[in-house]
Amino acid sequence: MIFGIPLQAFLGQLLIGLINGSFYALLSLGLAVIFGLLRVINFAHGAQYMLGAFVAYLLLQYFGINYWLALVLAPLTVGLLGALVERTMLRRLYDLDPLYGLLFTFGLALTIEGTFRYIYGAAGQPYAVPKALMGGTNLGFMFLPNYRGWVVVVSLAACLGTWLLIEKTKLGSYLRAATENPVLVQSFGVNVPVLLTLTYGIGCGLAAFAGVLAAPIYQVSPLMGSNVIIVVFAVVVVGGMGSILGAIATGYMLGIAEGLTKVFYPEASNIVIFVIMAIVLLLRPAGLFGRDG
Amino acid sequence: MTPLLRVSGLNAWYGESHVLHGVDMVVGQGEMITILGRNGVGKTTTLRTIMGILRARKGQIMFDGADMMAVPLHKTAHRGIGFVPEERGIFSTLTVEENLMLPPVVAKGGMPLDEIYELFPNLAERRASPGTKLSGGEQQMLAMARILRTGVKMLLLDEPTEGLAPVIVQRIGEVLKKLKERGMTVLLVEQNFRFASRIADRFYLMEHGRMVADFPVAELPDRMTMLNKVLGV
Numbered sequence: 422m423i424f425g426i427p428l429q430a431f432l433g434q435l436l437i438g439l440i441n442g443s444f445y446a447l448l449s450l451g452l453a454v455i456f457g458l459l460r461v462i463n464f465a466h467g468a469q470y471m472l473g474a475f476v477a478y479l480l481l482q483y484f485g486i487n488y489w490l491a492l493v494l495a496p497l498t499v500g501l502l503g504a505l506v507e508r509t510m511l512r513r514l515y516d517l518d519p520l521y522g523l524l525f526t527f528g529l530a531l532t533i534e535g536t537f538r539y540i541y542g543a544a545g546q547p548y549a550v551p552k553a554l555m556g557g558t559n560l561g562f563m564f565l566p567n568y569r570g571w572v573v574v575v576s577l578a579a580c581l582g583t584w585l586l587i588e589k590t591k592l593g594s595y596l597r598a599a600t601e602n603p604v605l606v607q608s609f610g611v612n613v614p615v616l617l618t619l620t621y622g623i624g625c626g627l628a629a630f631a632g633v634l635a636a637p638i639y640q641v642s643p644l645m646g647s648n649v650i651i652v653v654f655a656v657v658v659v660g661g662m663g664s665i666l667g668a669i670a671t672g673y674m675l676g677i678a679e680g681l682t683k684v685f686y687p688e689a690s691n692i693v694i695f696v697i698m699a700i701v702l703l704l705r706p707a708g709l710f711g712r713d714g
Numbered sequence: 715m716t717p718l719l720r721v722s723g724l725n726a727w728y729g730e731s732h733v734l735h736g737v738d739m740v741v742g743q744g745e746m747i748t749i750l751g752r753n754g755v756g757k758t759t760t761l762r763t764i765m766g767i768l769r770a771r772k773g774q775i776m777f778d779g780a781d782m783m784a785v786p787l788h789k790t791a792h793r794g795i796g797f798v799p800e801e802r803g804i805f806s807t808l809t810v811e812e813n814l815m816l817p818p819v820v821a822k823g824g825m826p827l828d829e830i831y832e833l834f835p836n837l838a839e840r841r842a843s844p845g846t847k848l849s850g851g852e853q854q855m856l857a858m859a860r861i862l863r864t865g866v867k868m869l870l871l872d873e874p875t876e877g878l879a880p881v882i883v884q885r886i887g888e889v890l891k892k893l894k895e896r897g898m899t900v901l902l903v904e905q906n907f908r909f910a911s912r913i914a915d916r917f918y919l920m921e922h923g924r925m926v927a928d929f930p931v932a933e934l935p936d937r938m939t940m941l942n943k944v945l946g947v
Contacts, residue, residue, distance in 0.1 A: 591815075597807040598816055605803040608765055609817035610791030610864070 426684050432563045438680020439673070440569055440638070443576035444631050444649060446672025449656040450580055451627035453668035454587070456657075457600045458620045461511065461522035467650030468530040469625045471643060472499050473632025475537060478548055478641040488551040488637070495633045496626035503625025507618045515617075530646070537643035545640030572634050579630060580669045583623075587665055596620065655698045661711020671709060717776075718743045718868060718899050719764070724773035726756075726763040733759045735923035736773070741868070746890070746900045748910040751920035752945060757903040758800060760920070761870045764901075765797045766790045778867065792820045796866035800873045800903075802857040806846040810837055813845040814860045824865030825896075833889065834859050851882035858889065868899040875906045887913055907945070919944065 448470060455463045476498050477491035486494065506529065514521045554568040587593040599606040599613055607613040632645075639645055652675075660671030675694050683690040701709060719741040726734040733756050741747050749757045762768045764775055766787045775782040778794055785793060796817070805813055814830070814837065831838035834855045840848060848856060854874055861869060874890075875883040883906065890913050893900065904910040910917070911934055919927040921944065929937060 594808055594812045594816055598805045598813075601805050601807060602803055604767055604787075605799065606816070607787045608767055608791065608797050610788055610820055611818060612788045614788075 429563060431681075431684055434680040434684045435677065436563070436565065436569060436573075436680075437683070438677040439573050440676070441679060442673035442676020443573050444635060444672075445653055445656045445676050446580050446669045447576050447627055447631040447634075448649065448653040449660060449668040449672045450583055450665065451624040451631075452653065452657050453660070453662065453665055454583070454596075454627075455621055455624035456662055457665070458596060458603075459507075459511075459515070459522075459617055460519060461514075461526065461621075462519070463621075463624065464523060464527040464650075465530040465533065466526075466624075466628050466653065467646030467648075468533040469499055469503065469628040469646070470632040470635070470649065471537065471646035472502070472533065473629025474548070474636040474641045474645060475541075475632075475643075476629065477633045477636050478546055481548070488633070492630070492633050496630040499629030499632075500622040500626030504618050504622035507621040511621065512614070512617070530650075534643050534647060541643055543642065543644055545642035545645070548636035548641050550637040568637055572638070576631070576634060579627070583627065584665055584669065652694055655694050657708075659694075659698050659701045659708060661708025664708065664710040667708060667710025716743050717741065718745075718778060719901070720774075720776040721760075721764065722774045724760075724763060724775065725771065726759055726768050727770040728759075728768070729770075733923055734763060734771075737763075737920075737924055739918055739925055739928070741899060741901055744894070744897050744899055746894055746902065746913055746915050747918065748902045748904050748914040748916075749918045749920055750904070750907070750910070750941070750945060753905075755920045756923040757920055758872055759923075761797065761872050761901065761903060765795060765870055767797070791817065791864065791866065794821060794867035795870065796861035796864055796868070797870045798857045798861055798872060798874065800876065802853045804845040804848065804853045804856055806844055808845050809842050810845055810848065810856060811841040813856055814841075814863065817860050817864045819864050821865035821867075825859075825862040827863065830859050830863060833892065851878050851885070854878065854882075854886065855889070858886075862893070862898075868901065869893070871900060871902045873903055873905060875904065875909050883909055907941075 448466060452463055452466050455461060473495045476495040477488070480486035480491050480494060481488075511522065511525060514525055550568045554571050557564050557566040558570070587596055595606065595611055595616060599611070599616055603613050635645065656671050656675050657668060659675065660667035675697065678697065679690055679693055682693040689696075705711075717740045721737055721739045724734055724737040725732070737756070737760055749760065751757050759768060763771050764782075766782065766785060771783070780793065782790065782793065805816070808816065814827075825833075836852050837856055837859060840852070845856065846853070858871070858874065874886050878886070887909060890900065894913070902910065902914065911931065914931055916928070916930050917934070918925045919941070
């Protein structure tokens with residue numbers, strides 16, 4: 422018993438919080454990477470997450486391609502689509518007011534979601550948990566479904582990998598430098614336009630990766646993106662726009678906060694993230710990890 | 715002396731504002747040239763336009779026998795021109811060493827890393843600190859050092875001594891002399907007249923967006939009265 426709550430219920434909600442947090446972290450990480458370099462608030466991020474899940478679903482339906490391959494192919498497909506969108510459309514908006522980028526990606530999200538809703542309806546399509554991850558493990562103090570454990574581990578690894586890519590590699594140093602001063606980096610002989618395309622592609626790919634991970638848990642639905650994206654924007658605001666580590670840490674923190682609120686005061690669990698956002702905005706307008714704004 | 719850079723009839727605009735009005739200049743291989751002029755006559759703009767950062771431009775820029783007008787900004791460095799901006803452009807989210815290693819090597823003959831650290835021992839000591847934690851003088855050294863590594867033939871250097879202590883200014887002068895010995899061509903914008911007279915081979919005087927005079931360092935004493943009047947010093 423913890424504060425009068427059975428340990429089982431507490432740990433159960435903690436796990437759900439950790440899983441939701443994994444998705445928040447993966448999605449807000451992609452948003453932060455895109456915003457940092459492109460200065461575009463990518464409203465299509467939820468739709469790209471949904472696309473990831475749908476590509477996995479379609480690959481299985483029509484080509485019999487399993488979960489493991491889809492985990493690679495879906496992010497690659499959505500990443501390439503993202504790169505194409507950046508190259509042909511988004512790129513034309515960089516010199517205009519940032520509002521145009523926001524409106525464009527919002528319109529893109531509506532178009533993608535509308536199209537899938539038209540074809541598949543609003544109901545979710547089931548996606549089976551891969552065989553190797555079926556069942557669960559008794560940890561002694563609680564029962565852990567294997568797939569959920571896998572989601573937590575692999576999303577943490579993906580976050581860590583992205584962070585290492587940005588902080589520790591040559592490509593990452595180009596990315597960080599171009600975030601500060603793109604013109605100077607370009608004058609050094611770095612092809613910054615390609616870097617922008619690559620970054621948008623990687624951000625979209627991360628969203629699609631989260632989408633494939635989510636497919637066996639939440640079902641594959643055209644609305645799955647718009648359900649999660651509002652919370653993810655709150656995560657990004659709390660963490661601080663453009664802060665990579667901030668986006669990751671805040672994603673997990675808020676996921677857990679949401680889960681624990683379900684234990685202690687279930688009525689507030691849907692709004693707790695927005696309450697935290699309001700408080701953070703009042704006390705630290707630049708976000709928990711943002712630089713003074 | 716073979717000209718490395720030849721600029722003719724160069725015009726440039728910042729939006730509606732016409733800043734360069736037909737700049738003509740020639741920089742020979744291995745020369746060290748200083749552009750003099752009052753604030754706002756277009757010295758920095760000249761460097762930014764040659765580099766290709768400012769794209770609203772007309773006229774001709776020939777570098778190393780090739781037309782540079784159609785070359786995109788990210789290819790300019792690969793043709794052999796490096797630019798050190800007035801604000802130095804040290805990245806705060808990169809360490810000193812990451813800043814140093816950032817610009818891609820564009821040709822052989824750049825300064826090797828150990829030689830750079832020998833020339834700038836402060837940078838070696840602080841290689842793991844964030845770039846902007848360096849002093850102003852060290853940041854200027856870093857901004858120059860990172861371009862030297864790339865093997866460019868010509869350096870465009872915008873007011874390297876601005877806001878720096880005399881002892882640092884002297885150090886930068888020594889570095890520039892060393893570069894000259896290595897055969898580097900340098901186009902320098904400089905307000906510090908005394909500093910420029912110690913290192914430059916030749917001067918251009920700029921007024922209202924064009925070059926109005928061009929003379930070697932030997933003629934400097936005869937022109938002092940005129941320069942003092944024009945530059946208002």
